[in-house]
Amino acid sequence: MSLDAIPIHVVPPGEPGLTGNAPPLLRELLEMVRRLLATGEASAIDLSALPLTPADLDWLRDKLGAGEISVTLQANGESTLNETACPGVWWVMHHNEQGAVTSQFIEVAFVPDLVKAHPQDVEIGSGYLELLVSDL
Amino acid sequence: MQGPLIDTLARRGVTRRTFLKYCATLASMMALPPTAGRAMAEAMSAARRPSVIWLPFQECTGCTESITRSHSPTIEGMIFDMISLDYQETLMAAAGHQAEEALHTAMKDNAGKYLLIVDGSIPLGQDGAYSCIGGRSNVDILKEAAQGAAAVIAVGSCASFGGIPKANPNPTGAVSVSDLVKDKPIVNIPGCPPIPVVMTGVLAHYLTFGSLPELDDKGRPKSFYGDTIHDRCYRRPFYDQGKFAKTFDDEGARQGWCLFELGCKGPVTHNACATVKWNGGTSWPVESGHGCLGCSEPDFWDGGSFYKALSAPADPLKFAAVAAVVGAGAGVAVSVANRVKKSAAKATHETTTLADLEK
Structure with missing residues (x-):
């Protein structure tokens, strides 16, 4: 039985459901971007730790817009790392295998850590390449 | 078996990015700074399996049920494999003398280093005769096992605070772990049952940092029990607007308004249900339309009716x-x-x- 069969529909708080908690995040992002430029230090905002309604998130997402790069990661469910219209500001969403959002961040970085290959993994890759070359 | 965790995971086909992603989510749930995920991944990938002994006392096995449903195929389950669970009556294959031998071997081999998990309260009435395992009373077993433990983790409201067995009139003289064990660090993970990831989170913290998480005045990890249900409740804006459901089937209930007047104990209950949710993040009591019972607070069973509003805002x-x-x-x-x-x-x-x- 799906949840739709239960005749109760929870209406998200108020119309249009904006709590006013999203706009201050833009200021925080500005600070973080300035820090990235000044010191190269990456930072992130954990969206699931904040009292944001779906409408707040939509508002924020709408304001930040969409950038040129979208990265999709298939690892125990899909993750998307999308650059926003502000270069260096990434909207990161992690899903589990059932497709539910497990965590959501806005990352401020030149490249999110998750995208970079780890040296140890590169080493394993180089081993594999050596194997390929030796088979030539 | 005793190699770094990341190698064990790799053998199971878990990639580093999967693990990083898991750590990012775990850090988020533990209310650690977002960047902590990477540090956790680094530390955990090199971690080795600690020995864990799990003792069930006066309990209903609900806590074990909850933890084994630590959702999806998942790394939580794997981390569970990553600890060496040396004794757990419900999950272990051995029984009888073999099981008791496993317990004593683990205690001897890892003396001073093992984590002791306890679920259930400990009855003291009739010299502890109300609950015995292998002919020994719970209180005897606990005292012996706690002696060699690095730390004790009290899982569930019974082990943490006495829980339902301790409810009035407490016929068995039930007490909590912290009433008996005084000389070891104790982490309380209350809840009836506790949220699966809260327990795996504490274990992950131990694996990561080699220490137990920061605790509040009731011995609960601040990362999960630092806020009240009310503080993080998605219905909180309705409370602030003064919009309350007055019955379970009125217009307010249908609109998903605040359940404060229907007896919700969210404002005085510290737990992570509102953020972590249940059944793999599907829903949680308030989202299902019922107020919080306050099950992670001491003596919640004797706190008056579940359906009576708290007497003060x-x-x-x-x-x-x-x-x-x-x-x-x-x-x-x-x-x-x-x-x-x-x-x-x-x-x-x-x-x-x-x-x-x-x-």
Whole structure:
């Protein structure tokens, strides 16, 4: 039985459901971007730790817009790392295998850590390449 | 078996990015700074399996049920494999003398280093005869096992605070772990049952940092129990707007308004249900339309009716702020008036609702 069969529909708080908690995040992002430029230090905002309604998130997402790069990661469910219209500001969403959002961040970085290959993994890759070359 | 965790995971086909992603989510749930995920991944990938002994006492096995449903195929389950669970009556294949031998071997081999997990309260009545395993009372077993433990993790409200066995009139003389064990660090993970990831989170913290997480005054990890249900509740805006469901089937209930007046104990209950949710993040009691029972607080079973509103509004600070805006004189008048109403209500055993105070 799906949840739709239960005749109760929870209406998200108020119309249009904006709590006013999203706009201050833009200021925080500005600070973080300035820090990235000044010191190269990456930072992130954990969206699931904040009292944001779906409408707040939509508002924020709408304001930040969409950038040129979208990265999709298939690892125990899909993750998307999308650059926003502000270069260096990434909207990161992690899903589990059932497709539910497990965590959501806005990352401020030149490249999110998750995208970079780890040296140890590169080493394993180089081993594999050596194997390929030796088979030539 | 004893290699770094990341190698064990790699053999199971878990990539580093999968693990990083898991750590990012775990850090988020543990309310650690977002960047902590990477540090956790680094530390955990090199971690080795600690020995864990799990003792069940006066309990219903609900906690074990909850933890084994640590959702999806998942790394939580794997991390569970990553600890060396040397004794767990419900999950272990061995029984009888073999099981008891496993317990004693683990205790001897890892003396001073193993983590002891306890679920269930410990009955002291009739010399502890109310609950025995292999002919020994729970209190005897606990004292022996705690002696060699690095730390004790009390899982569930029974082990943490006595729980339902301790509820009035407490026929078995049940007590909590912290009533008996005084010389070891104890982490309380209350809840009836606790949220699966809260337990795996504490274990992950131990694996990561080699220490136990920061605890509140009731011995609970601050990362999961630092906020009240009310603070993080998605229905909180309705509370702030004064929109309350008055019955379980009125317009307010259908609109998903605040359940405060229907007895929700969210304002006085510290737990992570509102953020972590249940059944793999599907839903949680308030989202299903029922107020919080307060199961992660001491003596929740004896706290009066689950359906009676808390007798005072949860956020006195908010009232203080309102008073300050209205002006000092008026503020004092309001608070005096409120106090009079409150004490009058106390005298007649009536419930003061938020609406009463705002009249």
